[in-house]
Amino acid sequence: MEKRPGLALAFAGQIAGMRIQEALRAHGLKNNHAHVLMVLADHGATGQQALIQTLGVDPSILVAMLNDLENAGLAERRRDPADRRRHIVEISPRGTQLVTDVYASIASVEAQLFAPLDANEIDVLHKMLIRIKDTAGDQTCDAANDAP
Numbered sequence: 001m002e003k004r005p006g007l008a009l010a011f012a013g014q015i016a017g018m019r020i021q022e023a024l025r026a027h028g029l030k031n032n033h034a035h036v037l038m039v040l041a042d043h044g045a046t047g048q049q050a051l052i053q054t055l056g057v058d059p060s061i062l063v064a065m066l067n068d069l070e071n072a073g074l075a076e077r078r079r080d081p082a083d084r085r086r087h088i089v090e091i092s093p094r095g096t097q098l099v100t101d102v103y104a105s106i107a108s109v110e111a112q113l114f115a116p117l118d119a120n121e122i123d124v125l126h127k128m129l130i131r132i133k134d135t136a137g138d139q140t141c142d143a144a145n146d147a148p
Contacts, residue, residue, distance in 0.1 A: 009132075016113055023105040027098060032057075034102060036065055037074060040091035041099040048077070048087040074098060 024034045039054055040046060046054070052062050066089060069075035074095035080086035091099070114122050 016109070019109045019113065020106055023109050024102065026105065027102050029098075029102065032061075032065055033069060033074075034099075036062075036069060037091060037095050037099050038102075040075060040089060041096055045088050045090040047080070048089055051089055069095070 021031060024031060027034075029037075035055060036051070039051065043054075048062065048066075052059050055062065057065075066075060066077060070077060074092055076090050076092055077087045078090070080088050114125075117125065
């Protein structure tokens with residue numbers, strides 16, 4: 001394969017995605033459910049509408065995921081006392097422990113994936129991936145690609 005960083009990134013991402021998916025399944029989680037729990041663990045109690053925006057999902061999909069997480073005892077929804085129309089979503093203690101375990105599993109996957117790299121290379125790679133992710137939806141990138 002010639003120098004095609006996009007293809008290399010896609011193939012590496014596919015491998016990383018499959019391994020992380022396996023780690024999540026080992027904890028009984030689907031990707032989307034894990035994502036909700038990680039956001040709640042990282043940001044704390046969040047309004048349901050804000051969660052929809054953060055995750056970029058349809059409201060009906062989030063409601064279904066939250067129903068699953070509540071039924072499993074991993075998250076809780078409650079009415080906002082200041083605005084009864086608003087729901088606050090919070091991770092449960094059981095959900096917090098699960099996310100801690102999931103992060104440990106992901107760290108193990110990452111250690112295997114990045115074994116050939118030193119700490120500096122991992123740091124540089126991480127920064128570059130964040131830059132790519134942050135600009136991927138930027139309209140200026142699309143406009144630059146349309147230029148003659």
